[in-house]
Amino acid sequence: MSKFYKLIAVGTLTTLLVACGADEEAADETQTDENGDAAEEGEDTEAAEDEEPSELVVGATNVPHAEILEFAEDLLAEEGIELEIETFNDYALPNQALDNEDLDANFFQHRPFLADQLEEFEEYDIVEAGGVHIEPIGVYSQEYGSLEELPEGATILMSDSVADHGRVLTMFEEAGLIELGDVDGVEATMDDIEENPNDYEFEPQYEAALLPQAYENNEGDAVLINSNYAIDYDLSPLEDSIASESADADNPYVNVIAVNSEDEEDEDIATLMDVLQSDEVQEFIEEEYAGAVVPVEE
Template sequence: MKKFYQLLTFGALSTVLVACGADEDAGDEETADENGEETDAADDEEPSELVVGATNVPHAEILEFADDLLAEEGIDLEIETFNDYALPNQALDNEDVDANFFQHRPFLADQLEEFEEYDIVEVSGVHIEPIGVYSQDYDSLDELPEEATILMSDSVADHGRVLTMFEEEGLIELAEGEGVEATIDDIEENPQNFQFEPEYEAAILPQAYENNEGDAVLINSNFAIDHGLSPLEDSIESESADADNPYVNIIAVNSEDEDDEDVATLVDVLQSDEVHDFMEEEYEGAVVPVEE
């Protein structure tokens, strides 16, 4: 019996000690959680995913640079690339992407007029890509011969900016007040009878230039850069990239996401000094950041 009571007492004491140890361990775990020193609680929070549709150059490249900066803000960026101007807004309307980054303001305005079902809004401007004139045979617009063929994209939103360049050089005259809204039909005087041909998809214009099609080819900077052309060194003329240029490339979303926190963070990162410095150093004036 004496041995039995001794065993019983020892067993009870062991139980108490184990229980106390468990309480102490629990206390230690709670302290660790509070101090954040021995727990991964902060790391357990899943980053939010943001899917952005973009054309390859420079938009996707800019987003790729911003990827690490967004990760620091708890955003896992996924980039969907497109090589067509029509598809990114379709993808946004279908909610296949959360935002897109490829178009300028006049292009979005035209898209909203053409596709009334779109409920897409601009969140912020990011940069300007001056459009350039390229020629294999001539070094300036003044050298273009009579009846020169001028190849342009079929994006009507770009026609005004192209025609304005020619008007500023005194080569054509547009209807009064048209400016960047001008179309081919608004040319009132064309003394050299230039043949403007706006039937080309923007993405294939660099190939038309390389094949020496036309006397001059108007190429958007993103497609020029993507084909190894320097808008500053290879073009014979380039539009201005000052603050008054209306062709600012924008971040766009469906209206219901206009105030989304992740989208706001994306804008903040793209407006940061780090991203602006990247654009200036990487593209040397072919892509000009804007502050808004």
């Protein structure tokens, strides 16, 4: 081959090699960019997967409050909230724990009880986040089948919670057995009894959680028991009680979620309320408690 053609061949080969190198470099850069984007997207995905769920610590009495929360646990998990339930057997402790910020919320009390607590403990800055259900209070007796059968001088055992006294007295007034003064039923106390023709002896000094045991021991002629404690003691408020208060929309004793005021607008608390007031939870309450606990629509 002549030198002229050799020079052309060498030049052409060099050009091809340079061109190939440039293409490979461009390809590498393109691949790097693509890999970079992919890595970035992967990092975002991993970050989303590794993102810790929010945590809510809610205090509750065992039945039905803790049971309702347990049912709601998976629904809350779907919303990115991990629920921790702290159970209590005493009405005084959940608000103390909430005030101490050991809890994010509590679920055990009705509105009149919360109002009494706020009046008694002025340091509490607790507010209601919303209502969930009503637990109609029932009258239980080992000896008698109705309120009207109670004998003269019958002993009526009641909770020492003043917030429950109005609902008990209203039940007896509506049955025509006593007469109260000019007072709102929710606020009625023993002092508001104006007419007691059967000389009933109302004894409001029992801790609410101990009333089922008093009934079991056949203490008193009639015992007023909150539904949550009745159910926890395997008593059916519908089948075992001789009388029960109404659970209609006018019943003021709605059980609520309570929070510290600074958390009233918290997004996780709002989600908690959305879940507890959802169709799924309301259906659970209706099916699980068959009227002994009644969901509310708010």
